[in-house]
Amino acid sequence: xxxxxFLLRKEFLQIFRDRTMLRLMIAAPVIQxxxxxxxxxxxxxxxxxxxxxxxxxxxxxxxxxxxxxSGRFEVADASPSMELADQAxxxxxxxxxxxxPPDFERHLTRAGEAPVQVVLDAEDGAGAAxxxxxxxxxxxxxxxxxxTTLRPDRRTAALTDPATPPTASTIDVRTRGWxxxxxxxxxxxxxxxxxxxxxxVATSIAAMNVVxxxxxxxxxxxxxxxxxxxxxxxxxxxxxxIIALVDLGIGLLxxxxxxxxxxxxxxxxxxxxxxxxxxxxxxxxxxISTIAETQQQAMFISFAINMVYLLMSGLFTxxxxxxxxxxxxxELSPVKHFIVIMRAVLVRGADxxxxxAPLIALAAYGAIVLMMAARQYSKTTR
Amino acid sequence: MMKPSLRGFIVKETRHILRxxxxxxILLLLPLAQVLLFGYALxxxxxxxxxxxxxxxxxxxxxxxxSRFAGSGVYExxxxxxxxxxxxxxxxxxxIDQAVVFGPDFGSALGREKPAELLIITDATDPNxxxxxxxxxxxxxxxxxxxxxxxxxxxxxIVPELRMRFNxxxxxxxxxxxxxxxxxxxxxxxxxxxxxxSREKERGTMExxxxxxxxxxxxxxxKVLPYLGLGLINVVxxxxxxxxxxxxxxxxxxxxxxxxxxxxIVTSLALGILIAAITxxxxxxxxxxxxxxxxxxxxxxxxxxxISSLPGWLQPVTHTVPAKWFILIxxxxxxxxxxxxxxxxxxTILLALTAAILVFAIRAFDYRLG
Numbered sequence: 001x002x003x004x005x006f007l008l009r010k011e012f013l014q015i016f017r018d019r020t021m022l023r024l025m026i027a028a029p030v031i032q033x034x035x036x037x038x039x040x041x042x043x044x045x046x047x048x049x050x051x052x053x054x055x056x057x058x059x060x061x062x063x064x065x066x067x068x069x070s071g072r073f074e075v076a077d078a079s080p081s082m083e084l085a086d087q088a089x090x091x092x093x094x095x096x097x098x099x100x101p102p103d104f105e106r107h108l109t110r111a112g113e114a115p116v117q118v119v120l121d122a123e124d125g126a127g128a129a130x131x132x133x134x135x136x137x138x139x140x141x142x143x144x145x146x147x148t149t150l151r152p153d154r155r156t157a158a159l160t161d162p163a164t165p166p167t168a169s170t171i172d173v174r175t176r177g178w179x180x181x182x183x184x185x186x187x188x189x190x191x192x193x194x195x196x197x198x199x200x201v202a203t204s205i206a207a208m209n210v211v212x213x214x215x216x217x218x219x220x221x222x223x224x225x226x227x228x229x230x231x232x233x234x235x236x237x238x239x240x241x242i243i244a245l246v247d248l249g250i251g252l253l254x255x256x257x258x259x260x261x262x263x264x265x266x267x268x269x270x271x272x273x274x275x276x277x278x279x280x281x282x283x284x285x286x287x288i289s290t291i292a293e294t295q296q297q298a299m300f301i302s303f304a305i306n307m308v309y310l311l312m313s314g315l316f317t318x319x320x321x322x323x324x325x326x327x328x329x330x331e332l333s334p335v336k337h338f339i340v341i342m343r344a345v346l347v348r349g350a351d352x353x354x355x356x357a358p359l360i361a362l363a364a365y366g367a368i369v370l371m372m373a374a375r376q377y378s379k380t381t382r
Numbered sequence: 383m384m385k386p387s388l389r390g391f392i393v394k395e396t397r398h399i400l401r402x403x404x405x406x407x408i409l410l411l412l413p414l415a416q417v418l419l420f421g422y423a424l425x426x427x428x429x430x431x432x433x434x435x436x437x438x439x440x441x442x443x444x445x446x447x448x449s450r451f452a453g454s455g456v457y458e459x460x461x462x463x464x465x466x467x468x469x470x471x472x473x474x475x476x477x478i479d480q481a482v483v484f485g486p487d488f489g490s491a492l493g494r495e496k497p498a499e500l501l502i503i504t505d506a507t508d509p510n511x512x513x514x515x516x517x518x519x520x521x522x523x524x525x526x527x528x529x530x531x532x533x534x535x536x537x538x539x540i541v542p543e544l545r546m547r548f549n550x551x552x553x554x555x556x557x558x559x560x561x562x563x564x565x566x567x568x569x570x571x572x573x574x575x576x577x578x579x580s581r582e583k584e585r586g587t588m589e590x591x592x593x594x595x596x597x598x599x600x601x602x603x604x605k606v607l608p609y610l611g612l613g614l615i616n617v618v619x620x621x622x623x624x625x626x627x628x629x630x631x632x633x634x635x636x637x638x639x640x641x642x643x644x645x646x647i648v649t650s651l652a653l654g655i656l657i658a659a660i661t662x663x664x665x666x667x668x669x670x671x672x673x674x675x676x677x678x679x680x681x682x683x684x685x686x687x688x689i690s691s692l693p694g695w696l697q698p699v700t701h702t703v704p705a706k707w708f709i710l711i712x713x714x715x716x717x718x719x720x721x722x723x724x725x726x727x728x729x730t731i732l733l734a735l736t737a738a739i740l741v742f743a744i745r746a747f748d749y750r751l752g
Contacts, residue, residue, distance in 0.1 A: 038693050039682060041692070042687060043509070113538070121548060125546075126554060128552060129426075174500070175504065175520070321429065343507055348474050
C-alpha cells in the first residue's frame with residue numbers, strides 16, 4: 001500500500017508539473033462541452049418557405065399564417081410561379097415550397113376536401129421528416145378550424161357543440177412529449193457529450209501517458225523495480241480515474257449553469273455509474289498502451305476506437321435506427337450503456353432499479369476489459 | 383516537360399509511401415470502413431417504435447385502433463398496463479418509446495356528440511425522434527378516425543400531397559457521403575502531407591533537400607503530389623462503395639464531381655502545407671491538424687450536423703471552412719443533379735479559399751532552417 005502511495009504521488013506530481021497536460025484535461029473538456037453542445041446538433045430550426053398561393057382566399061391565407069405563427073416556418077418569398085419556387089429550392093434559398101392550388105377554398109366548401117402540395121428539400125432526410133410532421137400537424141389543425149368557420153351549417157352543428165371545445169372531430173387526440181416537452185436539443189445532447197469528454201480523458205490521455213514512459217524508456221526502469229504489475233497499473237490509471245470524475249463534476253456544473261439541463265435523478269447515481277464506466281474506459285486505454293509503441297500511434301488508435309464507439313453509441317443517432325447486427329455491436333460498447341444511464345437519470349429521473357441492467361453491463365464490461373488489458377500488459381512488458 | 387530532378391523526387395516520395403505497407407493499408411481501407419460505419423450506424427430514420435397501451439376498459443373500438451397500430455409496420459405493442467402511472471417506470475427504464483392511453487369510455491363515446499378521448503405520450507428525450515413518432519401516431523389515429531366517421535358528418539379535409547425532393551426515401555447515407563469524402567480527404571491529403579513534410583523538418587533531412595538542385599517549390603510539390611494520387615483513389619473508393627453498398631445516386635455530371643474533388647484535394651494539400659509550415663514537430667503538426675482541420679471539418683461543415691442547426695453567431699464562421707463549400711457542391715451534383723449554373727458561386731469561393739491558403743502556406747514555409 002505504501003509503494004502504491006508513493007507511485008501515485010509521483011504520477012500526480014508529473015501530471016501537475018506538465019501545465020499543458022493539465023490544461024488539456026481540465027479546461028479542454030469545458031471548452032469541448034460548450035462547443036460541441038452548440039455545434040453537434042440536429043435541431044430543426046425555422047424553415048424558409050416559398051409560398052405559391054394560387055387561390056388567395058381566406059382559407060389559403062389562413063393556412064400560410066398558421067404556418068408562420070407556429071414558429072417553425074418563415075415565408076422567404078412568394079409568387080404564383082412554381083418554376084421560380086423550384087429554382088429557389090434548387091439554389092437552397094428555401095427548404096420548403098407550399099403550393100395552394102386554385103379553387104382551394106371552393107373545393108373545401110363544395111366537396112369538403114381539397115389538396116395542397118408541399119415540396120420539401122429532403123437532402124437532410126432527418127430534418128425533412130421532422131418538418132413533414134410539423135406540416136401535417138398544422139394542415140390538420142387548419143382543416144379542423146375551417147370546419148367550424150367555413151361550414152357553420154346543420155351538418156357540422158353536431159360537431160361544434162358550444163359546450164365542448166370546437167374540435168370538430170370524433171377523437172380528441174392529445175399529445176404529450178414527456179421529459180422534454182419543449183423539445184430542447186441541449187437536454188438530449190449535453191448528457192451524452194459529458195460521456196464523450198470523460199471517455200477522451202480516460203482512454204486517449206491515459207493511454208498516451210503510459211506510452212510516453214515507454215517512449216522515454218522509463219517504463220523499463222519501473223519494470224525492474226520491486227513494484228508489482230498491479231501496483232504499477234493502479235498507479236497509472238488511478239490518477240486519470242480521479243481526473244475523469246473531477247471532469248464529470250465540472251461538466252455537470254457547466255451543464256446545469258450554462259445549459260440549464262434538468263437533473264431529475266440522483267447525481268450520486270450518475271457518479272456511481274461513472275465510477276463503473278471508468279474501469280472499462282481506462283481498461284481500453286491500458287489495452288491501447290500495450291499495443292502502441294509511440295504516442296502518435298496511441299493517439300491514432302484511440303482516435304479510431306473512440307470514433308467507432310461514439311458513432312455506434314447512440315450519442316448522435318438513435319440506436320434503434322441501426323440495423324440489427326449493428327445494434328448487437330452497440331450492445332458491446334460501454335459508451336452506449338453509460339449514455340443510456342446518463343440520459344435516463346438526468347433527463348428522465350430514473351432510479352437505481354430502472355437502470356440496473358445497463359449498470360450490470362458496465363460493471364461486467366469494466367471487470368473483463370481491465371483484466372484482459374492487465375494480462376496483455378504484463379505479457380508485453382516482460 | 384518535367385525536369386528529371388523533380389520527376390526523380392516524386393518517384394522517391396511515392397516509393398516512401400508505398401514502402402510503409404501498414405500505413406498505406408490503413409489509408410486505403412479507412413475510407414471503406416468509414417463508408418460502412420456512416421452508412422449503417424449514422425441513421426436517423428425511425429423504423430420501429432415500442433408502444434405501450436393503457437386501455438382500462440377495452441372495447442371493440444379500442445381493440446380496432448390497437449390492431450391498427452400493430453399493423454402499421456412501425457409499431458410493436460410491447461406492454462399493456464392498467465394505469466398511466468405505470469408508464470413512468472417503463473419510460474425510465476427505456477423499455478418503451480411511446481404510449482397510447484385510451485379514455486375510459488373510448489368506444490361508447492366514439493360517434494357520439496362528445497369526442498372520444500385519446501392521449502398519446504411520447505418520450506421526447508430526443509426531440510427529433512419525439513416529433514417524428516408523434517406524427518406517426520397521429521397519422522394512425524387520423525386514418526382510423528376518417529373511417530369511423532365516414533357515415534356521420536365529416537369534418538373538412540385538407541389533403542397534403544408531400545413530395546420529398548432530392549432524397550425521396552429520406553436515406554441518411556445520401557446526406558453523409560459527400561461529407562465523408564471531405565473528411566477522408568482532410569484526413570489523408572491534409573493530415574498525411576502535413577506529417578510527411580514536418581517529419582522532413584524534424585529529422586533535419588529538409589536541409590539536405592534544400593541544398594539539392596531542387597527549388598523549394600519543387601520540394602513541396604514533390605512531397606504532396608503523391609498524396610494527390612492517393613486522395614483521388616480514396617474519392618473513387620468512397621463513391622464506388624457508396625454506389626454499390628448503399629445505392630447512393632450521382633444525379634449530375636460525374637466528370638464535374640471528380641473535377642471538384644480534385645479541387646478540394648488541392649485545398650486539403652494546401653492546408654497540409656500550411657500546417658507543416660507553421661509547426662515544428664510531427665506531434666504539434668498532428669495535434670494542430672486535429673484541432674484546426676478535423677474539428678471544423680466534422681462540426682462546422684454541415685457534414686453531419688446541419689449548419690442551420692448551429693447557433694446564429696456560429697453560422698458565419700462556417701463560411702471560412704473550405705469543406706462546407708465542397709460539401710454543398712458535392713451534394714448539389716450528387717443529390718440535386720445540378721451543374722455549374724447553380725454551383726458557380728460555391729466553386730468560385732472554394733477556388734478563392736484554395737488560392738489564398740496556398741499563397742499563404744508557401745510564403746509561411748520557412749526555407750532557411752535556423
